[in-house]
Amino acid sequence: MEGGGGRACQSRALHRPSPSFRLRSLSLNTVRLRRVFDLFDHNGDGEITVDELALALDRLGLGADRDELASTVAAYIPPERAGLAFDDFEALHRSLGETLCGAAAPGDEGAAAAVEEEEQDMREAFRVFDEDGDGFISAAELQVVLAKLGLPEAWNIARVHEMICSVDQDRDGRVDFREFKHMMRGISIRSA
Numbered sequence: 370m371e372g373g374g375g376r377a378c379q380s381r382a383l384h385r386p387s388p389s390f391r392l393r394s395l396s397l398n399t400v401r402l403r404r405v406f407d408l409f410d411h412n413g414d415g416e417i418t419v420d421e422l423a424l425a426l427d428r429l430g431l432g433a434d435r436d437e438l439a440s441t442v443a444a445y446i447p448p449e450r451a452g453l454a455f456d457d458f459e460a461l462h463r464s465l466g467e468t469l470c471g472a473a474a475p476g477d478e479g480a481a482a483a484v485e486e487e488e489q490d491m492r493e494a495f496r497v498f499d500e501d502g503d504g505f506i507s508a509a510e511l512q513v514v515l516a517k518l519g520l521p522e523a524w525n526i527a528r529v530h531e532m533i534c535s536v537d538q539d540r541d542g543r544v545d546f547r548e549f550k551h552m553m554r555g556i557s558i559r560s561a
Contacts, residue, residue, distance in 0.1 A: 399459070406458050408518050416452035428517035429497070488550075495549050505543040508533045 409417045409425040417425075419439045426433050445457045445464075453461060498506040498514050508529045515523035522528050536544050536552045544552075 402459060402462060403455065406455050408520075409458075411519060416450060416454055417458060418452035421452065425518070428519065430517075491550050491553055492546070494553070495546050498544075498549075505545055506533070506549065507543045511544075 406417065407413075409421055411421045411424060419435065419442060422442065423433060423435050423438055426438075442453060442461060445461045446453055447457070450457075495506070496502070498510055500510045500513060508526065511533060512523050512526060512529045515529065522532070533542065533544060534540075536548050538548050538551070539545075
């Protein structure tokens with residue numbers, strides 16, 4: 370991989386699968402959750418079926434037993450629908466968060482704990498993209514994740530490089546954690 374300024378994006382074998390990124394944060398805001406919903410809603414019909422959920426989890430390296438998945442989400446799918454609408458998905462997310470992390474008591478989360486949790490969540494998200502664990506997201510790594518998610522941008526390396534360059538403040542051709550965090554906070558602020 371090249372250093373300064375140019376396209377530092379040589380193809381190389383990625384030796385380990387992406388670490389799992391669990392959506393467990395109670396502070397994950399609705400805008401971010403909506404983006405996840407839209408990515409999982411493969412056909413864009415406004416509902417996530419069990420098959421779409423299983424496909425998305427498989428693409429992210431978080432394979433789940435389809436029968437277990439179906440039984441977990443069944444209680445959140447109204448009888449008249451084939452899948453989870455956004456409100457159902459949000460309720461499922463909230464329930465899973467409470468199951469995995471415990472219910473949050475009102476006023477229980479201090480500012481320092483919230484900042485620490487946000488930092489940990491961002492590091493987990495960063496690791497999803499940093500497939501080789503070198504502390505940087507290259508265009509090749511971004512392209513792999515976009516392809517796993519079935520996004521059309523994955524097939525255009527020039528577009529992937531543009532995405533990297535739009536975040537790459539030090540112009541080294543890759544995104545480090547500080548740049549990633551800055552980008553994610555910008556998305557949260559603009560979307561709020």
